Amino acid sequence: MSGLKVTGLSHAWGAKKALDDVSLSVEPGRFCALLGPNGAGKSTLFGLLTGLFASRTGRIEIAGQDMARHPRAALARMGVVFQQPTIDLDLTVRRNMLYFAALHGITGAEAGRRADAALDRLGMAERAGEVARALNGGHRRRMEIARALMHGPSVLLLDEPTVGLDAGTRRALTDHVHGLADEGLTVLWATHLTDEVHPGDRLVVLHRGRVLADGLAGEIGGADLTERFLEMTGAAA
Amino acid sequence: MKHAFAALFAIAHREALRFLGQKGRLVAAIVRPLVWLVVFAAGFRAALGLSIQPPYQTYIQYETYIVPGLCGMILLFNGMQSSLSLVYDREMGSMRLLLTAPLPRWWLLACKLMAGSVISVLQALVFLAIAAAYGVSVPWFGYLAVIPALFVAALMLGALGLMLSSFIRQLENFAGVMNFVIFPMFFLSTALYPLWKMAEASPLLHDICALNPFSHGVELIRFALYGQLAPVSLAVVLGALAVFGAAAVWGYDPARGMTARKA
Numbered sequence: 001m002s003g004l005k006v007t008g009l010s011h012a013w014g015a016k017k018a019l020d021d022v023s024l025s026v027e028p029g030r031f032c033a034l035l036g037p038n039g040a041g042k043s044t045l046f047g048l049l050t051g052l053f054a055s056r057t058g059r060i061e062i063a064g065q066d067m068a069r070h071p072r073a074a075l076a077r078m079g080v081v082f083q084q085p086t087i088d089l090d091l092t093v094r095r096n097m098l099y100f101a102a103l104h105g106i107t108g109a110e111a112g113r114r115a116d117a118a119l120d121r122l123g124m125a126e127r128a129g130e131v132a133r134a135l136n137g138g139h140r141r142r143m144e145i146a147r148a149l150m151h152g153p154s155v156l157l158l159d160e161p162t163v164g165l166d167a168g169t170r171r172a173l174t175d176h177v178h179g180l181a182d183e184g185l186t187v188l189w190a191t192h193l194t195d196e197v198h199p200g201d202r203l204v205v206l207h208r209g210r211v212l213a214d215g216l217a218g219e220i221g222g223a224d225l226t227e228r229f230l231e232m233t234g235a236a237a
Numbered sequence: 238m239k240h241a242f243a244a245l246f247a248i249a250h251r252e253a254l255r256f257l258g259q260k261g262r263l264v265a266a267i268v269r270p271l272v273w274l275v276v277f278a279a280g281f282r283a284a285l286g287l288s289i290q291p292p293y294q295t296y297i298q299y300e301t302y303i304v305p306g307l308c309g310m311i312l313l314f315n316g317m318q319s320s321l322s323l324v325y326d327r328e329m330g331s332m333r334l335l336l337t338a339p340l341p342r343w344w345l346l347a348c349k350l351m352a353g354s355v356i357s358v359l360q361a362l363v364f365l366a367i368a369a370a371y372g373v374s375v376p377w378f379g380y381l382a383v384i385p386a387l388f389v390a391a392l393m394l395g396a397l398g399l400m401l402s403s404f405i406r407q408l409e410n411f412a413g414v415m416n417f418v419i420f421p422m423f424f425l426s427t428a429l430y431p432l433w434k435m436a437e438a439s440p441l442l443h444d445i446c447a448l449n450p451f452s453h454g455v456e457l458i459r460f461a462l463y464g465q466l467a468p469v470s471l472a473v474v475l476g477a478l479a480v481f482g483a484a485a486v487w488g489y490d491p492a493r494g495m496t497a498r499k500a
Contacts, residue, residue, distance in 0.1 A: 052333060052491060053492070056492070073339070075338070085330055086331050086334040087331075090258045091251070099251050100334065102247030103335065103338035104240075107243045
């Protein structure tokens with residue numbers, strides 16, 4: 001069984017091909033970095049993975065559940081952190097968490113317990129009562145990650161989660177999510193920043209809708225992943 | 238089942254919290270029809286004579302005539318506004334959060350629709366109470382009978398907004414649609430003038446008004462305020478609800494609809 005499996009996925013926006021025969025598979029408990037420059041097709045891939053839209057070609061399996069045939073089973077096993085913030089700024093952190101829990105069928109005392117545990121894990125427990133607007137960018141992201149884990153998913157998808165954050169916060173978040181993978185969560189982390197990729201990570205390089213490289217980050221990148229990445233995407237341009 | 242209702246409750250709760258947070262929206266929603274009632278109707282009373290027509294059993298003041306239309310106005314604005322918030326939500330990402338919940342998409346949209354409609358109905362009831370204090374009242378049982386009528390009309394107009402929101406990508410476009418949807422719907426209806434008055438002016442206008450589903454929403458409310466059922470209007474409103482609702486579900490379908498088109 002695979003944590004996340006994509007086979008032969010293509011998608012076009014009108015005449016423009018955003019994804020061209022993309023296949024990738026991430027084993028359970030792996031951190032997979034999806035590296036690609038802007039416009040590589042990362043967000044299109046996330047849209048398809050989360051079922052916001054569907055493609056006629058290709059297949060997506062989340063924790064063994066086919067996205068086309070059993071979308072709800074697949075969604076129930078998936079936690080998502082979108083690139084754009086998805087927070088109700090005028091509601092408290094806790095209220096945001098409870099809203100999400102209810103959407104996933106978790107209510108009452110159980111929802112409260114899970115919200116507290118998830119916030120505590122991300123070091124956000126003391127902020128539960130604050131209005132989300134009062135949080136800084138890093139804390140908002142942390143809240144979204146905590147929220148995405150509330151229903152105990154086995155796959156976590158993050159679409160450029162560190163956009164707009166300072167270096168320290170970026171590092172802390174990246175490390176934290178690597179830790180989650182060590183605990184057994186399957187992670188797909190989309191980014192265009194090579195310093196967020198650890199040498200031991202699984203790495204998929206996406207460029208112009210195609211998979212350019214797929215393997216161990218340390219092996220693909222060699223001595224300098226940044227140089228290698230620029231070389232690959234520059235050469236293909 | 239339990240999951241579906243938990244989501245419904247959460248969506249309604251969120252909608253209510255957001256609504257209460259936007260005090261300006263509540264004030265605007267109530268003041269707008271009150272201005273029409275107090276200023277416009279007073280001026281118009283002299284210009285427009287109304288004869289006896291069902292459900293009224295006597296000559297009525299113009300204020301009495303337009304109260305159901307103004308209830309419809311509240312529902313119309315609110316239906317458009319909650320779908321405006323949908324377009325905004327989608328741009329802000331909250332719509333994504335909603336649509337990735339492991340529930341059937343049509344149910345998630347229905348929850349959103351029902352939550353918005355409850356808020357609309359409450360606003361219309363507040364308006365009716367203020368209108369009563371101003372001196373325009375109906376029999377007491379009318380206030381009960383009107384609740385389901387308001388709800389059905391609110392669902393229809395909310396579904397219309399939902400449908401439009403699935404086909405419109407940007408807020409700017411939506412402002413245009415407000416002008417092309419809200420104003421024609423409101424003015425080419427029985428909200429401000431009865432059908433026979435329209436017929437005197439132009440048979441074409443009369444026909445448009447008679448076909449406008451908003452007219453039927455208003456008539457449904459008008460008759461309900463006097464404890465009567467307008468069966469044709471009810472049928473038209475339910476039919477329009479079904480059409481708008483189906484189009485909205487189609488629009489939000491991941492494989493076919495407009496979400497498959499990039500901004």
